[in-house]
Amino acid sequence: MLYSALLRPLLFKLLSPEQAHDLIMGGLQFASNSALASAALRAAFGSIPSAPVKAMGLEFKHPLGLAAGMDKNAVALRAWESLGFSHLEIGTVTPRPQSGNPQPRLFRLPEDEALINRMGFNNMGAEAAAARIRSSRHQSIIVGGNIGRNKTTPNEGATEDYLEALNALYSEVDYIAVNVSSPNTPGLRDLQSAGSMRELLLAVCTEAKRLGGKPVALKIDPDSDKDHVQRTAVLAVECGVQGIIATNTTIGRTGLSTPEGRLQAIGAGGLSGSPIAKRSTEVVGWVREAVGQSASIVGVGGVRRAQDVTDKLNAGADLVQVYSGFVYAGPAMVRQLSPAWKL
Ligand SMILES: Cc1cc2nc3c(=O)[nH]c(=O)nc-3n(C[C@H](O)[C@H](O)[C@H](O)COP(=O)(O)O)c2cc1C
Incomplete structure (x- = not known):
C-alpha cells in the first residue's frame, strides 16, 4: 500500500528506471548482509502460506519465484527469501563480465504496467556470481543459475560459453537455466533452431550429469508459433532437460495503450509485464500439451495479480515467476499473490 501510494510515484518521478533498479538492489543487498534488516523485511512481508511444489526434482515452498534479470x-539472496519468494533465478550470467548495451536501456510503460529493456546481459561474470552465492549461502531459498553466452562469442562458439558458465556456477546453484531466448544479444535466438538447440542442450545436460546431475531448464521466447514451441519443448526433453521456462520478453508491440510515438522513441528491446501475460500463459499450455508430465514448467510473463498466477497454474505451470509485476506491485507482492496457492 505504502509502496504504490508513496514510494513508487517517487521512484518513477525522480529516478530513471535503471537508477531506481540500482537503488532498490543496493537496499536489498544491504538488507541481505544485515541480520536485523532481513528479519525486519521478513516480519513485514515474508509470512507466506506454504504450498509445497515438487518440480525439476526439487522441493519448493510454494510456486512463486523471482525471474532472471x-x-x-546474486547480491541479495537473503532479502529475496525474506520477501517470501520460494526461489530466484540469478543471471543471466555469461562466462566473462560484460557491461551490456549503452544506456538508456530500460524503459517504463506505466499505462500498460509494462517494461521494455535492451540490457544486453550486463553482468559481473560467472565466477563473481558464484563467489557471491558461496558467501551468502546460509538460507533455504532455491537458486537457479541462468546462463548465456557473451556478446562477442559467435554462435559457433556458444556451447563452450554455456559450459564455462555452467562449470563456474554448478556447485552454488540448485538448477541451471539455459537462456537462448533473450532478444537483446544479437543472434542469440538463432540458437533455438533445431540443430543448434540439440548440440547445445546435449552438451549442457551431459556436463550437468557429469558434475552430479542437477536439473537443467530451458527458457523459451513468446514469439515462436505453436508448432515451433512444441517441437523445441519435445527436443529439449529428449536432450535431458527437466524444466521449460515460458517465457522470456517479446519483441512484439501489439495491444499496448502506450502511444505509438513513445514506443518509436524507445526503440528496440524486449517487452515484459501485463501485456505479455496472455501469450506467455498460452505458451505454457502449448508446452504442457507437448511434453505431458515429462518436464516441469515455469510460467513467467505478465504476472501482476493472484489471478495471473492461477491462470499460469491452470494452464499447466508447476512454478510461476515474476519480474515486471514486482516493479509495479512492490515488496508485498508475494503475500498479495499468495491467495493463488492458499488452500
Ligand atoms: C530489465 C529486465 C532484464 C531481464 N533480464 C533477463 C536476463 O538477463 N535473463 C533472462 O532469462 N530473462 C531476463 N528478463 C526476462 C524476465 O526474466 C522475464 O522472463 C520477462 O520479463 C517476463 O516476465 P515479467 O512479465 O514478469 O517481467 C529480463 C526482464 C527485464 C524486465
Whole structure:
C-alpha cells in the first residue's frame, strides 16, 4: 500500500528506471548482509502460506519465484527469501563480465504496467556470481543459475560459453537455466533452431550429469508459433532437460495503450509485464500439451495479480515467476499473490 501510494510515484518521478533498479538492489543487498534488516523485511512481508511444489526434482515452498534479470549478480539472496519468494533465478550470467548495451536501456510503460529493456546481459561474470552465492549461502531459498553466452562469442562458439558458465556456477546453484531466448544479444535466438538447440542442450545436460546431475531448464521466447514451441519443448526433453521456462520478453508491440510515438522513441528491446501475460500463459499450455508430465514448467510473463498466477497454474505451470509485476506491485507482492496457492 505504502509502496504504490508513496514510494513508487517517487521512484518513477525522480529516478530513471535503471537508477531506481540500482537503488532498490543496493537496499536489498544491504538488507541481505544485515541480520536485523532481513528479519525486519521478513516480519513485514515474508509470512507466506506454504504450498509445497515438487518440480525439476526439487522441493519448493510454494510456486512463486523471482525471474532472471532482476538480481543478475546474486547480491541479495537473503532479502529475496525474506520477501517470501520460494526461489530466484540469478543471471543471466555469461562466462566473462560484460557491461551490456549503452544506456538508456530500460524503459517504463506505466499505462500498460509494462517494461521494455535492451540490457544486453550486463553482468559481473560467472565466477563473481558464484563467489557471491558461496558467501551468502546460509538460507533455504532455491537458486537457479541462468546462463548465456557473451556478446562477442559467435554462435559457433556458444556451447563452450554455456559450459564455462555452467562449470563456474554448478556447485552454488540448485538448477541451471539455459537462456537462448533473450532478444537483446544479437543472434542469440538463432540458437533455438533445431540443430543448434540439440548440440547445445546435449552438451549442457551431459556436463550437468557429469558434475552430479542437477536439473537443467530451458527458457523459451513468446514469439515462436505453436508448432515451433512444441517441437523445441519435445527436443529439449529428449536432450535431458527437466524444466521449460515460458517465457522470456517479446519483441512484439501489439495491444499496448502506450502511444505509438513513445514506443518509436524507445526503440528496440524486449517487452515484459501485463501485456505479455496472455501469450506467455498460452505458451505454457502449448508446452504442457507437448511434453505431458515429462518436464516441469515455469510460467513467467505478465504476472501482476493472484489471478495471473492461477491462470499460469491452470494452464499447466508447476512454478510461476515474476519480474515486471514486482516493479509495479512492490515488496508485498508475494503475500498479495499468495491467495493463488492458499488452500
Ligand atoms: C530489465 C529486465 C532484464 C531481464 N533480464 C533477463 C536476463 O538477463 N535473463 C533472462 O532469462 N530473462 C531476463 N528478463 C526476462 C524476465 O526474466 C522475464 O522472463 C520477462 O520479463 C517476463 O516476465 P515479467 O512479465 O514478469 O517481467 C529480463 C526482464 C527485464 C524486465
